[in-house]
Amino acid sequence: MDEKYEKDRKNNTKHDNHKHVDNNQHHEDNINYDHHKDHEHGDQGHDHDNHGHGGHDHSHMLDDFKKRFYISLIVTIPILIFSPMIQSFLGYEFSFPGVMYVLFALATFIFFYGGKPFLTGSYDELKQKNPGMMTLIALAIVVAYVYSSLTVFGLSGSNFFWELATLIVIMLLGHWIEMRSVMGASNALEELVKMIPSEAHLIGENGDMKDVKVDQLVQGNKVLVKPGEKVPVDGLIEKGQSDVNESMLTGESVPVEKTTDDQVIAGSINGEGSLTLQVEKTGEDSYLSQVVKMVKEAQESRSKTQDLSNRAAKWLFYLALFAGFTTLIVWLVIGFPFDYALERMVTVMVIACPHALGLAAPLVVARSTALAAKRGLLIRNRANFEEARNIQSIVFDKTGTLTEGEFGITEIVTEEGYQKNDLLQIAASLEAQSEHPIAKGIVEEAKSQKLTLTEPEKFESMTGKGLKGVIAGKEILIVSPGYVEEKQISYQAQKFEEFSEEGKTVVFVLISNELAGMIALADKVRESAERAVSRLKDLHVQSIMLTGDNSKVAQWVANQLKLDEVIAEVLPHEKAEKIKALKSQGLKIAMTGDGVNDAPALANADLGIAVGAGTDVAMETADVILVKSNPEDVVSILELSKSTYKKMIQNLWWAAGYNIVTIPLAAGILYPLGIVLSPAVGAVLMSLSTVVVAINARLFKG
Known part of the structure; x- marks a missing residue:
């Protein structure tokens, strides 16, 4: 497993240029809000006839x-x-x-x-x-x-x-x-193939650029990925920095910051920055070929x-x-x-x-x-699907499976003289200028409260610190804990500590250089996850969380969902060992995951379930693929089996x-x-x- 890629996949405390609150060093972290301009995702002009779909x-x-x-x-x-x-x-x-x-x-x-x-x-x-x-x-x-x-x-x-x-x-x-x-x-399954562009911007040895078919690329070629485009190949970033949306591949809807020497996978969507990639995988090793291979295996199952x-x-x-x-x-x-x-x-x-x-x-x-397809279940291994009727325990990965992978506001703490709705309205008005996941979380909450947003008279991104703007003649700052520490601004430290221990990201809102309050955000727990756990209890099936996150974050999610057991702070290679340990107790185990780090565990489980299409590796090792990232579909698998x-x-x-x-x-x-x-x-x-x-x-x- 590529450690660099794994670092990017699981680094939920660093999206875009935000450096979110780390549970152990939150005072030193700060939030760097870069202003995300709106961009149009141009049509790539896909020509899928050139893709060898197999079968x-x-x-x-x-x-x-x-x-x-x-x-x-x-x-x-x-x-x-x-x-x-x-x-x-x-x-x-x-x-x-x-x-x-x-x-x-x-x-x-x-x-x-x-x-x-x-x-x-x-x-x-x-x-x-x-x-x-x-x-x-x-x-x-x-x-x-x-x-x-x-x-x-x-x-x-x-x-x-x-x-x-x-x-x-x-x-x-x-x-x-x-x-x-x-x-x-x-x-x-082949519908996934259509999501991958058929052309790439090839950079020649003398620096000139021309568009070529993806199947003409060879290992070592250099290609340019422009802002908003889909990544055409599996490759390594040689130059550039951008946030990349890998939701199609991993089920993780929060974009992951990518920079030099990081890996990107075909089909992921580039954010604001331009990336120069060195082609790493072509032919049989590429993501596209892995999908085709899986299709063939499904046919022969x-x-x-x-x-x-x-x-x-x-x-x-x-x-x-x-x-x-x-x-x-x-x-x-x-x-x-x-x-x-x-x-x-x-x-x-x-x-x-x-x-x-x-x-x-x-x-x-x-x-x-046919029934499975209507419910968004793609059965890759019919034998293991039919054995799903005997499953006794379902093991869930946390991020992107039980949680949405999108930030939502959990608490708003105001200082004396400020109302929560007023604070939210002001913060959302400024954050509406950004495309960052945290910004989206704040704006979505304001919309759900039906608050009217005000267009800022001025807007500025403060590198490494946050956002600054002027609304209704007042200077507004939305800043990181690091900025507050640096300026020695007094805040409710006990509340902040509580939020940090639960793994939440905290931003501070200043109005006319006076602290107005703080907003705590966390990866939103899926409503469908709560229903799924409840239905599994009715079927007398255990629900277990297996995650690499720290135990306090995991326990906070588990308490909301009423899970039977939590196994936290597990390294990727240890997940498979935990599955084996559960099986050694005589239990029939299903594992539900979405990423490369879950692949060994998926392979070792009696039933491997890839969520949200998963990575190519996760799909290779899964028996059933869930088209939608809906935990309730896991219950549907058992019932349909x-x-x-x-x-x-x-x-x-x-x-x-x-x-x-x-x-x-x-x-x-x-x-x-x-x-x-x-x-x-x-x-x-x-x-x-x-x-x-x-x-x-x-x-x-x-």
Whole structure:
């Protein structure tokens, strides 16, 4: 981990040119307000076609399944119309000379065209000696096709071309739905890529500058980032100083001061200063490539419950073989002709591959992924997401997760003769000229109180000290504790000490060289964090804060949120150790964080959750990404995981239940009672099972 970058990420006491109150040396610190002029963020003219988004192979496969599904569906319609078994069941007749050969030709096309993915898939499974869903489907369609083809050319019996066609169509649909749901999540992630500019201002060896495509840059190039522009590459600052907004990358909405030798990441927004960067990362190492890599991983992520359906298919394959050959032998032994015994065997083996099983997991996955996306949850690792239902403790990072990363006023202390609202109005009128986070916090509070701001007659930024201005003929100063100490101005020291110990930033307001009061500000605790902790208590899930901040600041936040436990003053590399220690107690742990320093902890947790898109490293190690920095979404993950698993198990039981009932009936177990399941009735039961599974998945509300 880069220590310099980590210093910048966590240095919440130094934004812009403010030097905020340090808890140990607050008397020596002072606030340097630089006047932030308004600027326009020009359009970068992004051309995203040049970004390699990855996942093209997956997209091609998706299109292939979609094409095969629609073509097979169209060909299936005449197969159903011409099928004698369907005609018999529905009570109509439709025939013409050579109809069986037409049926055979259509079925042959579907078998080889629509069934190709399953035939090649089963070959791969059998080669690995691990039969699964593909092998089960291949067994059913091969048996149905070969047997039905023999009936066309002389073998006595009914054909199963309708079963062959519908099975292929439904299985193609299931695979298409499954792949599309994963692609949907991937497309949402790729929206992040659009936030990165496609062009950069390249500085040549002789100092000339030209605009080039980002993908043309190489390590060691120098680029200029103008005020208000997005940083185009991961790089090191060679010249310049500016506050950089990294909220897209870290969830930290307070800009971080960057100067020579500091790192900046592609996608962050430059503030007022110009920066000259040396390109550090290109190609596979760049932030953009990390996002694309994560998209690819998301596409390849396997669901444990989908593996469960695959294991069910494996056992159904063995059951189909056993039940099929047992049926053939038994019917032959009790004296029935070979044609009849063979039809019974084929019926059993075809019915053993339930259409519903192929849709049971994919339909719920698709529905679950859609619901998650609507709630701002991007599921990167489905297996760990499904295991989230067993989480016992949630560990939260503080800054940017439980807090907003934006300053808000917590207290206003006035001197005798001054009112709080008057002090706030005067301070906000002067601070409105600045774009600094502290200034914004004061102005926002004034707006929420519906106070009318006055335009200063004069305004000046005092380097290293604060702001000076004239409002309504009176000289106004908003200054740091250092300025007050330097001028030996008397103030309420005990109150100031209390604020400082709680990690709050304090500014002093002077009117006509007389102290009017002080304003304490702190990183605002999210209202949603309080609701999230409350909801977690209802679910009997522990809430733990894990932070590098000092224990007094952490405890102040924890008391407001009523957290169960606080672990403070933890160095970045120690966070992972703390997670391991919690896991060693036998707890299932989820870790929620937003930055590089949280990455090891995210990787070690049973469920890693990256907040506010996170850094590239945080996203790499997270299982779920929260698009919005809303702690309540963490609760949504647990609830959605529980309901998704429950719905999947329901669907698998519906699909398996079909087999439990129909295979013995198809084999003829009730023949002594005069009950034998005809292929037509088997088709109806199969259809009902598929419809029930589809409706059950559709009714899933999360």
